[in-house]
Amino acid sequence: MEQQVVIAGGGPVGLWLAAELRLSGVSVTVVEERVDIDQRSKALTIHPRTIEILASRGAHKPFLAEGLPIPGGHFAMLDDRLDFRALETPFPYTLALPQARTEELLEEHALALGVTIVRGHRVTGFSEHAESVTVHVEGLDESYELQAAFIIGCDGSRSTVRTAAGIDFVGTPSTVLGWLGDVTLDRPPHPGFSTFGPRGGVMVAPLPGGQYRVVGVSPDSLTTEWPGDLTLEELRAKTVAITGEDFGMRNPVWLSRFGNATRLAAQYRRGRVLLAGDAAHQHFPAGGVGMNVGIQDAHNLGWKLASTLRGWGPDHLLDTYHAERHPIGAQLIEHSRAQTALMTGFTPEGIDLRSLFSKMLATQPALNKALSERLTALAVSYPAPDRSAHSLTGSHAPDLAFTGSEKRLFSRLRPDSYLLLDLTAGALACRTRPGLAVHTATLDRPPAAWASVRATVVRPDGHVAWAGSDEDDTVLSAAVDRALAATHRTAAR
Incomplete structure (x- = not known):
């Protein structure tokens, strides 16, 4: 059977998009290069708007059952945290859940809906025609082709689909290298531990299985030169220099560096090619927003593509994907860069700027709420078609309650x-x-x-x-x- 849609990339974004399409009766094949889900969890945070999205499809309960609810978040590792408890949502918290488990749950959801997931294969390119796309795939033992109406690149910042489509990925190279380690701590600090000073900043977050993620930046992070792979000894030395102790650090399962290269795809759609997630935007992972924005891309795109294929969506609908989500990608880049500047403010002036801003967050609830709504995507509102439109047009609807009904x-x-x-x-x-x-x-x-x-x-x-x-x-x-x-x-x- 001819596949209507091929998705390159089986991470959280590709899996959610595939499930959305299947719920609308569209046949989907997900081509994923990895044979197994990567257990190194880059993302740990599921934001309130993403939980709402899961809830709108009845898929949220496993995430609520396993995730650790945290009633706030950090902005640029400031001493005073964002408070999510005042947010207007049924889920005024983030869920701490390793990306590997998030992917497992999303894969179960997609497979139950009939999505075809091909692991150990990769999309190498495509040929676009007037009414279809021929997708070139390299398998474990052979190369083959898939016929589709559309191809969607959910294949990361080095997207093969984006490159093959000739879509520019405009931005700036990395000038900062943060570092992280997933380790065992014999003497872990208190929950929510974070500290920052002239020698750098460190955050510690608990992981399942008794491990902890130690993540930070330091003055030597301000570099364009690759210093080599991170070692446990270097992680320990950096942590001690900033906090005064190593918390009994041992048994690393993942050590990594991450940069602040920042880029945005010039087009989210070109003909029968669409992009979502990291294939469309790359940024410093500040605030844990990356996976969430990608899933929100997929949620915007899924129904538009399905209604186009099913014949009831108007011709222009698919173009609104770029019109609505590209500005959100630009906003993502803006606040990621702003946080990066604050997170690398090691000078006396930088320390004072951080202190001033942190105090404002603590003493001005309106500012705290505005930043919280932006970070969690609850503030996302799409442009109304004209000035006469109702003020609610474009905003996301809350989980309204109806008289005499338990269903919201x-x-x-x-x-x-x-x-x-x-x-x-x-x-x-x-x-x-x-x-x-x-x-x-x-x-x-x-x-x-x-x-x-x-x-x-x-x-x-x-x-x-x-x-x-x-x-x-x-x-x-x-x-x-x-x-x-x-x-x-x-x-x-």
């Missing part, structure tokens, strides 16, 4: 349809069409911004496509029809 909004979202919420107690005429589900209800204790809303169209990814508050049912009904004319193809292909 997230559990009603589907990847294969928009959701029309009729909040008029049934005054709107019933509408049926492909790619649309309708729910008539009243809101239970709605947030202030939603108190006057009488109808809304929510996208499959949970963002508001349209909202209306007009008290005249006839006017409101006409506005709903105009909204659906913009979100859906007027006639099936």
Whole structure:
């Protein structure tokens, strides 16, 4: 059977995207070069918006069961931390879970939906045609081709797909080398330990199995020269220089350096080629946002690509993927660079800047909340089509509660349809069409911004496509029809 979509890369981004496509009935093959999941977990943090995304597909419970909830996060290793407890979400915390386990859970989710995952094979290139793509794959014993409608590069910062498509990856080279070690600590510090001074900064985070991640930067991190592979002796020496002790460090399972090379793909879509995750953006891993932004890329792309292939999405819909997510990639780069500057402020001036900013976070709740919403992606809002649009348009909808129902909004979202919420107690005429589900209800204790809303169209990814508050049912009904004319193809292909 011809595969409609081939995804290069079977990490968290590729796996979530594949699952989204399968939920909409699209056939998918994921080609992953690694034979086994890499047990060296680059990412440890799942942010609140990502948990919401998992919850919108009913896939969040295993992550909640295994992840360690942490009610805050750090910004540039400042002494005063971000407080997530005031965030407007059912999940006001991050989950600490090694990327290897995240991948295992996402792979189980994808396989249960019928995704084909081919391990030990790699995409080497492709040939694009008017109506299809021929994907070239190198297997364990032979090379072969897959036919697809689209190919998606989820294959990391050195993306073969991006390179083959000729998409520029614009940015700056690495000038900072952070370091980390996953080790056993006989005398671990208190939870959430972090320290920073003229000699550098160190954070320590617990890992499953009694291990700890020791991660830091130091003045000698400011280099463009590769100093060689990190050793346990070097990690110990750096940690002692900064903290005064080594915490009984021994038995390393992973030692690594990481740079601040920063790049953004010029295009997230070129014809039948699309990019997501690290293939689209590369940055210093500050705040644990990388994997999360990649999964959010996939969540934006999945339903748009599926609705295009299924024939009910309008022609321009797939182009909105770049229009919406490229600016988010640029924001990611901005705050990663800002954190990098603060994390390498070893001079007296840098120390004072850090101290000032840290005190502001501790004493100004509005600033703390604004940064928390940005770091966790809860602040992401896509541009409205025009100035007359409702203020909620483009924002992501909260997990609204409905009177007399235990099911909240997230559990009603589907990847294969928009959701029309009729909040008029049934005054709107019933509408049926492909790619649309309708729910008539009243809101239970709605947030202030939603108190006057009488109808809304929510996208499959949970963002508001349209909202209306007009008290005249006839006017409101006409506005709903105009909204659906913009979100859906007027006639099936």
